[in-house]
Amino acid sequence: MNYPFDLLYRVKKPASYIGNEYNLVKKNPEGKVKVALAFPDTYEVGMSNLGFSIIYHIINSREDALAERIFAPWIDMEELLRKRKISLLTLESGKSISEFDILAFSVSYELNYSNILTILDLCGLPLLSSQRDGLPLVIAGGQCTSRPSPIIPFIDCFAVGDGEDIINEIIDTFKEWRLSSKDKSELLIALSKIDGVYVPGVSKTVRRRVIKDLDKAPYPTKPLVPNTEIIHDRAVVEIMRGCTRGCRFCEAGFLYRPVRERSLEVIKKLSSEILKATGYGEIGFLSLSASDYSNLGGLARYIKEELIPSHISVSIPSLRIDTVSREFYEAIGEIKRGLTFAPEAGTQRLRDVINKNITEEDIFKTMEIVAREGWETVKLYFMIGLPTEKDEDILGIANLLNSIKERYRKIDLNVSVSLFVPKPHTPFQWVRQITPKEAEERIRLLKGKLNRKVNLSWHDPKVSLLEGILTRGDIDVSRAIITAWRKGARFDAWTDRFSWDIWEESFRENNIDVDFYLREKSLSDPLPWDFVDTGISKEFLWNEYILSLSGFKREDCRKVGCYNCGVCSG
Amino acid sequence: MVFVRVEYRKFGPLVFISHLDLIRCWERIVRRADIGVSFTKGFHPRPRFSFSPPLPVGFEGERELLDIGLERPCLDIKNRINRAVPQGIYVNNVFFIQHSDLGESVIGGLYNFQWLGGTDRSKLEEGLRNLGLQDWLYTSEQLTSVGISNFKNSLSVPLLFEKGYPSPKKIVELIDGTGEVIWLRLSRVQLLER
Numbered sequence: 001m002n003y004p005f006d007l008l009y010r011v012k013k014p015a016s017y018i019g020n021e022y023n024l025v026k027k028n029p030e031g032k033v034k035v036a037l038a039f040p041d042t043y044e045v046g047m048s049n050l051g052f053s054i055i056y057h058i059i060n061s062r063e064d065a066l067a068e069r070i071f072a073p074w075i076d077m078e079e080l081l082r083k084r085k086i087s088l089l090t091l092e093s094g095k096s097i098s099e100f101d102i103l104a105f106s107v108s109y110e111l112n113y114s115n116i117l118t119i120l121d122l123c124g125l126p127l128l129s130s131q132r133d134g135l136p137l138v139i140a141g142g143q144c145t146s147r148p149s150p151i152i153p154f155i156d157c158f159a160v161g162d163g164e165d166i167i168n169e170i171i172d173t174f175k176e177w178r179l180s181s182k183d184k185s186e187l188l189i190a191l192s193k194i195d196g197v198y199v200p201g202v203s204k205t206v207r208r209r210v211i212k213d214l215d216k217a218p219y220p221t222k223p224l225v226p227n228t229e230i231i232h233d234r235a236v237v238e239i240m241r242g243c244t245r246g247c248r249f250c251e252a253g254f255l256y257r258p259v260r261e262r263s264l265e266v267i268k269k270l271s272s273e274i275l276k277a278t279g280y281g282e283i284g285f286l287s288l289s290a291s292d293y294s295n296l297g298g299l300a301r302y303i304k305e306e307l308i309p310s311h312i313s314v315s316i317p318s319l320r321i322d323t324v325s326r327e328f329y330e331a332i333g334e335i336k337r338g339l340t341f342a343p344e345a346g347t348q349r350l351r352d353v354i355n356k357n358i359t360e361e362d363i364f365k366t367m368e369i370v371a372r373e374g375w376e377t378v379k380l381y382f383m384i385g386l387p388t389e390k391d392e393d394i395l396g397i398a399n400l401l402n403s404i405k406e407r408y409r410k411i412d413l414n415v416s417v418s419l420f421v422p423k424p425h426t427p428f429q430w431v432r433q434i435t436p437k438e439a440e441e442r443i444r445l446l447k448g449k450l451n452r453k454v455n456l457s458w459h460d461p462k463v464s465l466l467e468g469i470l471t472r473g474d475i476d477v478s479r480a481i482i483t484a485w486r487k488g489a490r491f492d493a494w495t496d497r498f499s500w501d502i503w504e505e506s507f508r509e510n511n512i513d514v515d516f517y518l519r520e521k522s523l524s525d526p527l528p529w530d531f532v533d534t535g536i537s538k539e540f541l542w543n544e545y546i547l548s549l550s551g552f553k554r555e556d557c558r559k560v561g562c563y564n565c566g567v568c569s570g
Numbered sequence: 571m572v573f574v575r576v577e578y579r580k581f582g583p584l585v586f587i588s589h590l591d592l593i594r595c596w597e598r599i600v601r602r603a604d605i606g607v608s609f610t611k612g613f614h615p616r617p618r619f620s621f622s623p624p625l626p627v628g629f630e631g632e633r634e635l636l637d638i639g640l641e642r643p644c645l646d647i648k649n650r651i652n653r654a655v656p657q658g659i660y661v662n663n664v665f666f667i668q669h670s671d672l673g674e675s676v677i678g679g680l681y682n683f684q685w686l687g688g689t690d691r692s693k694l695e696e697g698l699r700n701l702g703l704q705d706w707l708y709t710s711e712q713l714t715s716v717g718i719s720n721f722k723n724s725l726s727v728p729l730l731f732e733k734g735y736p737s738p739k740k741i742v743e744l745i746d747g748t749g750e751v752i753w754l755r756l757s758r759v760q761l762l763e764r
Contacts, residue, residue: 006751008586009628009742015591018583022598022656225598227584227656228591279598279654281616311615 002094015228019091057220346396427544584658589624628738689747
């Protein structure tokens with residue numbers, strides 16, 4: 001163990017700091033490029049992140065490099081570390097970050113931004129790149145790097161898109177630089193030449209990196225097995241990356257194009273290796289939309305004939321009920337006791353606007369299956385604040401749920417409502433985000449009309465407000481992030497830690513007009529993420545936006561042909 | 571079905587995992603060790619286990635017990651398991667048994683606290699008494715008579731499960747006293763059977 005032994009007796013979750021997972025390899029650092037991988041959330045969240053696990057695996061597969069991990073310490077641990085003047089230590093060797101060449105953040109959620117600062121500070125590093133000279137080089141990858149402006153001042157170099165190839169090229173470039181130079185600015189210039197890398201102050205634009213063939217991509221077959229329960233505590237095989245359903249609100253649907261499938265053969269091979277190496281009793285098949293996997297029948301047979309008899313249970317998130325074959329149902333149907341699905345909007349008109357191709361008929365067909373299988377609970381997701389939304393759309397949610405409840409009295413309906421955050425690089429990037437006050441009014445309207453037996457819960461609209469600002473923000477927002485962090489903002493994604501008051505004060509003190517980031521934009525307005533080219537053309541997104549306003553639907557491009565979004569041509 | 575009784579140590583980093591974590595950990599160990607474990611029925615199959623009463627988080631266990639149901643007897647179980655454990659679990663001994671009766675037979679444990687810095691033993695003893703645990707708190711003299719020595723910075727106490735035990739956090743607080751303890755080791759040395 002790396003921290004003084006008694007320290008762990010004084011924190012709430014000591015198991016988050018012990019490391020020592022099964023499959024852990026401790027490497028001799030001699031002569032290697034030493035990378036500290038940092039996840040700006042708890043151990044339990046970070047260890048559930050597939051991207052983090054893939055990058056860790058790739059670096060440690062190299063003979064000339066090593067990766068060790070750090071996570072954001074919980075509040076009690078942070079206090080103790082500060083009190084005793086101990087810096088953050090890696091789980092593997094217990095070294096402080098000053099002994100590493102590269103500090104690499106995995107940033108997949110804006111509400112983790114304040115934790116980036118906690119980690120930098122507890123590592124003894126200045127928060128601003130401009131105040132850090134020498135090593136470690138601080139880099140970042142993950143979903144947020146497609147709109148990185150608010151964290152640009154903290155990070156030396158961003159990796160945009162699929163990280164599998166970029167991380168290797170960064171390490172190669174670093175090795176070469178180390179042999180010939182000690183000047184960090186030369187390193188940054190060399191890094192900026194890598195496809196998919198953005199170096200603030202050097203690069204002008206960056207094009208999202210895409211790996212072509214998932215079958216050839218490296219994948220962790222001996223993942224670490226945490227000693228304490230993490231959020232997704234199971235073996236994971238990614239079966240498909242990308243989604244072409246074209247839901248206009250969905251960031252992942254645009255950011256991970258094009259669709260790339262892993263072949264069933266490779267899925268089987270990975271699954272059996274991982275299960276053997278870890279001893280997991282459960283496996284999850286990961287994708288944005290499992291129902292669209294071409295060989296779903298083959299996957300079902302594999303589950304039924306090989307996994308179930310080996311006492312392995314299976315979870316398949318993002319499985320739509322509407323397209324599932326009968327065979328699939330027989331294979332996995334009984335594994336699930338509940339079902340989750342997301343109509344997102346309450347009226348057909350609004351579902352057409354956002355291109356969520358689900359009809360009321362589909363919803364009732366699904367409920368029919370749920371009732372027949374004897375499942376007890378259904379969880380439904382809706383958003384409010386979608387473009388063109390009117391009171392009748394909110395009432396539509398209530399009507400829909402009431403009629404489901406009336407027909408299926410025995411099934412528990414749990415409904416979760418969130419406030420729509422219009423995301424960069426989607427057709428709705430120009431749309432206004434509604435205020436928390438409007439959101440509260442619409443929730444009140446919904447509550448008033450909803451059958452009391454339907455369990456309704458909703459996200460704090462102020463959390464979505466902050467998410468909107470940090471997602472759509474420009475470089476000025478970084479000042480408020482520092483201020484908020486100084487005032488104590490930590491783990492903003494955790495409802496018990498979130499404090500809008502801190503953030504509001506911080507925006508005010510830095511003269512940041514919050515409304516500026518949330519208001520509607522026009523095609524000619526510059527957007528803070530314009531310099532990131534995701535491969536999807538702005539014209540395509542704008543056309544989609546205009547089409548959405550009249551409720552013009554788009555079918556899946558894999559079924560009806562190309563719409564020229566730009567991704568596949570490049 | 572046969573049962574194998576596993577006597578193991580839980581130590582090092584793993585003292586900080588909870589009993590539920592330990593169960594998950596053992597499920598994965600026996601799957602990796604491939605010793606022909608018997609599983610429960612249903613769509614979330616789990617190995618048939620019976621554990622000795624939970625160790626509090628923060629405690630080392632020197633001789634913990636676990637009964638595992640097997641489909642059939644398996645050779646070389648001890649080595650197979652010890653090749654599949656994470657650092658912090660180690661099997662001392664295994665033996666086959668006919669019936670698993672851990673739940674009824676184990677009634678308590680002998681606990682040992684050792685530390686450096688902080689307060690001395692008499693203060694801890696006093697603190698524990700004040701928690702209302704005087705019933706089972708043996709005096710040092712009584713313990714010496716059965717061969718257990720308590721030094722200045724060490725205290726051994728047998729505790730019965732039905733009486734409950736103080737939380738490790740409370741023990742650390744008591745040991746801290748006026749200063750702060752710099753090193754400590756809390757352990758369950760052995761289980762007490764009926």
